[in-house]
Amino acid sequence: MPSETLYTSNPVIEVSHVCTRFGSTVVHEDVNLTIMPGEIFAIAGGNGSGKSTLLREIIGLHEQTEGTIRLFGQDVSGLGEQDAQNVYRRLGVMFQQGGLFSSLTLAENVAVPLKEHTDVSSELIRDIVAMKIATVDLPMDSAGKFPNELSGGMRRRASLARAIVMDPELLFLDEPTAGLDPIIAAGFDDLVLQLKAVLGLTVVMVTHDLDSLWRIADRVAVLGNGTILGVGTMRELAESRDPIIHEYFHGPRGRAAQSQYGVS
Amino acid sequence: MVESSSSIEPRICIIEDMIIQCEGAWTIPNLAALDHALQTIKWPDMSELMCDTMKISAMDTGGAVLLHRTLMTLRKEGRRVSVQGLRAEFGELLQMVSCNRSRIDEVDVSEPGYLSQLEQWGRQKSQQAVRALDFVGEATVHVSGALRRPSLIRWRAVFHSLDRDGYHALPITGLLAFLMGVVIAYQGAEQLRQFGANIFVVDLVGISLFREISPLIVAILIAGRSGSAYAAQIGTMKVTEELDAVRTLGLSPMQLLVLPRVFALVIAVPLLTVYADILGVIGGALVASSQLNVSGVEFVGRFEESVALRHFFLGMGKAPCFAVIIAMVGCYQGFQIRGNVDDVGKRTTIGVVQSIFLVIVFDAVCSIVFSWWKI
Ligand SMILES: Nc1ncnc2c1ncn2[C@@H]1O[C@H](COP(=O)(O)OP(=O)(O)OP(=O)(O)O)[C@@H](O)[C@H]1O
Numbered sequence: 001m002p003s004e005t006l007y008t009s010n011p012v013i014e015v016s017h018v019c020t021r022f023g024s025t026v027v028h029e030d031v032n033l034t035i036m037p038g039e040i041f042a043i044a045g046g047n048g049s050g051k052s053t054l055l056r057e058i059i060g061l062h063e064q065t066e067g068t069i070r071l072f073g074q075d076v077s078g079l080g081e082q083d084a085q086n087v088y089r090r091l092g093v094m095f096q097q098g099g100l101f102s103s104l105t106l107a108e109n110v111a112v113p114l115k116e117h118t119d120v121s122s123e124l125i126r127d128i129v130a131m132k133i134a135t136v137d138l139p140m141d142s143a144g145k146f147p148n149e150l151s152g153g154m155r156r157r158a159s160l161a162r163a164i165v166m167d168p169e170l171l172f173l174d175e176p177t178a179g180l181d182p183i184i185a186a187g188f189d190d191l192v193l194q195l196k197a198v199l200g201l202t203v204v205m206v207t208h209d210l211d212s213l214w215r216i217a218d219r220v221a222v223l224g225n226g227t228i229l230g231v232g233t234m235r236e237l238a239e240s241r242d243p244i245i246h247e248y249f250h251g252p253r254g255r256a257a258q259s260q261y262g263v264s
Numbered sequence: 265m266v267e268s269s270s271s272i273e274p275r276i277c278i279i280e281d282m283i284i285q286c287e288g289a290w291t292i293p294n295l296a297a298l299d300h301a302l303q304t305i306k307w308p309d310m311s312e313l314m315c316d317t318m319k320i321s322a323m324d325t326g327g328a329v330l331l332h333r334t335l336m337t338l339r340k341e342g343r344r345v346s347v348q349g350l351r352a353e354f355g356e357l358l359q360m361v362s363c364n365r366s367r368i369d370e371v372d373v374s375e376p377g378y379l380s381q382l383e384q385w386g387r388q389k390s391q392q393a394v395r396a397l398d399f400v401g402e403a404t405v406h407v408s409g410a411l412r413r414p415s416l417i418r419w420r421a422v423f424h425s426l427d428r429d430g431y432h433a434l435p436i437t438g439l440l441a442f443l444m445g446v447v448i449a450y451q452g453a454e455q456l457r458q459f460g461a462n463i464f465v466v467d468l469v470g471i472s473l474f475r476e477i478s479p480l481i482v483a484i485l486i487a488g489r490s491g492s493a494y495a496a497q498i499g500t501m502k503v504t505e506e507l508d509a510v511r512t513l514g515l516s517p518m519q520l521l522v523l524p525r526v527f528a529l530v531i532a533v534p535l536l537t538v539y540a541d542i543l544g545v546i547g548g549a550l551v552a553s554s555q556l557n558v559s560g561v562e563f564v565g566r567f568e569e570s571v572a573l574r575h576f577f578l579g580m581g582k583a584p585c586f587a588v589i590i591a592m593v594g595c596y597q598g599f600q601i602r603g604n605v606d607d608v609g610k611r612t613t614i615g616v617v618q619s620i621f622l623v624i625v626f627d628a629v630c631s632i633v634f635s636w637w638k639i
């Protein structure tokens with residue numbers, strides 16, 4: 001892979017020989033991944049191919065059946081309470097369902113990490129929170145609303161605002177653009193690019209959004225049949241001979257996205 | 265993050281009376297200290313200031329917000345502030361902040377006044393009362409409909425509920441009723457022995473258990489066990505949009521969720537009451553024979569002649585009413601949950617407290633009415 005050689009520093013995430021089983025259901029058979037700092041890494045694959053599960057394993061929310069996962073060079077499954085907390089402070093996660101605290105307002109949700117992990121004055125917290133809410137393009141009058149009073153797309157953006165409020169080094173996004181209107185989705189891509197440029201963060205995202213994949217992903221891994229079917233830039237994958245990858249990127253939607261962003 | 269660890273202390277200070285010197289890592293972990301320094305800083309009386317940011321070694325959004333806010337306050341006071349030496353990437357960050365900042369219009373977060381709070385409270389309460397009436401009315405319509413056409417009743421759900429809320433409640437109900445019998449007999453024993461009226465322990469245990477204690481103890485247990493579960497189940501279904509799915513599939517939540525639970529409890533609570541009666545009397549009889557020398561045969565003999573059947577039926581008459589109260593309050597509170605996890609806990613608690621309260625009020629009313637009728 002040519003892009004691999006571009007980086008000289010240590011990988012942020014190393015996934016080696018991971019197997020995952022739920023009872024008799026085999027989700028991952030042998031998954032290997034290396035994610036370098038500063039890249040936008042996308043994980044693609046069909047519904048139920050185990051993308052969310054892989055993400056949860058990397059974050060340490062679910063333990064893989066076999067294999068090791070290293071996050072910032074530390075083995076995720078062997079982390080003690082204190083180490084885990086230190087690791088969690090360096091990453092932000094946006095969950096597929098939002099994961100907002102339903103008893104807190106949007107602004108309070110976004111403020112949680114700041115309140116818990118720093119002793120910044122409440123005035124400054126309010127400023128930072130307002131900033132982040134504006135960054136993810138949420139209207140200011142939604143700040144006082146509870147999650148059940150927000151639309152699905154607004155909940156996602158709120159979740160993103162909470163994930164980036166501490167300016168994490170590593171950002172995990174599970175289907176960030178699903179359920180967003182096309183303008184917001186494009187804005188979301190811009191936002192990720194901007195965050196990467198300004199803060200230099202590493203982004204790992206699960207997505208089905210072919211436009212996003214073409215526009216912002218530095219590298220993409222396609223998950224299927226329990227393994228990584230292919231890793232590389234979108235252009236490399238578009239030329240892949242693997243039938244599943246081909247199907248994935250050359251369906252009617254794939255072609256439309258490719259003709260817009262791709263070369264051919 | 266750019267060079268998150270820096271050797272220079274994060275700092276902001278004034279040098280040469282007109283230069284604001286910013287140094288170190290302007291990152292979230294250091295914000296509190298920087299903010300504190302800013303509170304105590306005394307700005308010079310110059311209309312033109314220079315902000316030297318050359319020595320800022322790291323900056324994140326938090327730091328940028330703080331710097332931006334500081335600059336804005338100074339500019340609002342009519343000073344001109346020029347920023348110099350800011351690294352390109354931090355400049356971009358500051359740009360992003362100020363660009364988003366301009367979109368933030370001031371949010372009005374003022375507390376509502378007492379009068380409007382009172383108004384809100386009143387509205388809420390009256391709405392709640394209307395909703396409760398609405399619920400009772402709808403349930404009554406459904407119940408009467410189901411009684412006319414029993415095929416409408418979901419018997420599977422009724423039996424499931426009977427198993428979970430009735431059968432599985434047997435051990436705890438039995439144990440508690442037995443202990444109540446023991447306690448009542450024990451408490452009575454001391455007094456009765458003084459008057460040599462040992463045999464009256466039978467009246468004491470039998471009448472109090474049949475008329476009051478058994479139905480009440482069963483009702484309280486079921487309210488805690490099943491009433492709370494009903495509220496939580498229905499509430500969670502609401503949160504996960506299952507209730508909406510039920511409605512859009514053309515099914516009635518009343519028929520699907522409420523009626524089976526009401527019917528199941530109406531069957532289960534009286535049966536549990538009989539069971540509690542029996543075990544309570546056994547408990548009483550044991551204490552009577554060990555403490556008061558009233559043998560089992562004597563106990564049963566006295567029981568037959570002194571504890572009239574009406575006491576049993578009065579208690580049994582109250583049991584289904586308690587059941588309706590518990591099931592309805594539990595389900596009603598479940599429907600009141602509004603898609604919020606906190607609400608589930610709150611409404612469940614309210615459901616239990618309310619149903620026990622209503623059960624006892626109903627019981628008190630019954631006692632008064634019965635004593636008017638002299639039964
Ligand atoms: N807790 C669980 N217990 C049992 N099986 C599970 C569990 N979680 C996930 N699975 C199974 O693992 C597989 C992968 O699920 P996962 O949620 O990772 O898919 P995904 O790739 O994220 O799909 P989608 O694109 O729909 O989000 C599925 O077949 C699912 O049934």
Ligand SMILES: [Mg+2]
Nearest residue numbers: 051052053096
């Ligand atoms: Mg998923």
